Amino acid sequence: MYTLLIVDDEPIIADGLYEVFQTVEDLELDIYKAYSGDEAYELMKKTRIDIVLTDIRMPGMNGLQLMEKIHRQWPKCRVIFLTGYNEFDYIYTAIQYEGVSYILKTEGYERVIGAVRNAVLEIEKSLRLDALLQEAEEQAGTAKELLRGNFLNGVIKGRFYKNEINQKQFDELGIKLNACDRVVMLVGRLDDLPKGLPYSEITRRIYNVSLIAGEFLSSAVKYAYFTDENSYMIWLIQPGENTWQECLIFVKGNIEFIQRSCKESFGTIVSFALDDGPADWIELPDRFNTLKMVLSYRFGHDTAVLLTGRGIIKEDLRDTQEKSVEKLSLNRMKFEMLAETLEYGTEEDFFALMEELTRNLRTVRSMHNIVALEQYVSIALVVLSYINRWNILGKVAFRIGIHKLMRIDEHESWDDAVNYLYRLGSILFDIQRQEREKRAQDVVGFIQKHINDNIHIQDELTLIRLADLVHFNPSYLSRLFKQVTGMNISDYISDIRVKKAKQMLGNPDVKINTVAEALGYGTAANFTRFFKKMTNMTPQEYRDFVIGRHKDKA
Structure with a gap:
């Protein structure tokens, strides 16, 4: 759904174009009109405008001045100028701007509709944002580390099903591990941090630990490193060229060196808990929870903990529960x-x-x-x-x-x-x-009542106004209305107008001008155009038909 603003200081032109676009069915447009540049600008300050169809010569703020304000307020807005033969000096200035086109006033409604249709196509093309996506692709390397951490956090928190943890995901995120192989988990935590230590300093220390750990581990094993929201450091490890047994011995042997290096290099005390064997990826949530418990399972007053194996804590818990309970997930x-x-x-x-x-x-x-x-x-x-x-x-x-x-x-x-x-x-x-279903019915019922009560006030029937009444996005309201009623809001408004018009035209004492005003049409000519489009009869022809039918019955 796009917003179209028609601007012309001659009401007959603005109203005529407004009614013409109301009947264009293949364009989903929320249509506004203004009779001066100043009125148009005031409207633009309240509502997003996608396309402006405007006269170029108007009293007060002319079309060029309006265009400059449009580009400041809504840079992506397309501007179509309606011009005369003697206004090419203005047009030369206008077409220097991006998203600006013009048509001659003498070219007729079809040409105007075509220009608006082209503007819609240009907007839709621009929404693809090819250049922006290309730039994002170039910056993907920076974002990939964040995405990798988010994904691996999801793995250890149990957010993914087994089939979602696959090699394609790993390759796309740059995870240098085999999704079909098991993995052993190492969890680290900073200890004895001073109270009130700034978050930036905690982050710096964690980063330093990761660098030192990488220095010791990278020569013989493959691993993926990340942190969780509670500043736990996690390494998911697989063997390089060695066996699982050799891998575990290597990691276990180097953890103490990592601890000592962290303490001597920048005074940071780090505790580690190493799983006692490899696990399937889907088992990692339970392994992670247990290793966190292991890190809290202190012995005496030692602060730098190096524990290998979940068996330490399992032994204390084993005798207290049934075997079936061990399989319960408390993740x-x-x-x-x-x-x-x-x-x-x-x-x-x-x-x-x-x-x-x-x-x-x-x-x-x-x-x-x-x-x-x-x-x-x-x-x-x-x-x-x-x-x-x-x-x-x-x-x-x-x-x-x-x-x-x-x-x-x-x-x-x-x-x-x-x-x-x-x-x-x-x-x-x-x-x-x-x-x-009830909420949808209530919202649509409210909108239908508002339309019926305000069918004579055009400004109350715009999609943006209706969406504001129920605090919805206009596009969402449009979809919801069609989902519930099977018809577009604009079609519903037209249907109500036709029914009310037929009712009023059945009374020969009501003038056609009065009917036009009661339905929110500026002139009888605009109303006649709308009515004939909807019924294949002019208002007078319909009135004659109804009156003649009553006479026949009499």
């Missing part, structure tokens, strides 16, 4: 993703995540198992938070017993509890669909 990121799928209304993704999160929960025997309890409550809190945020408790409670959500004792087994969550999830998505 925080998974619960955040579950909340996002519920918020965004992506039902298929929601239940895919639910299956992943609850598959092993169903097999836990004891209802008193605290790890299983945490798993269930974490999911239940996602659901409860959504219900509270959208204030839909009454609608949910009408369809399912909501008291069971936070009461484990209301369920006979974990399998029963999981089935309850599934039923509740289905109800939430059903309510979502109903609410979306």
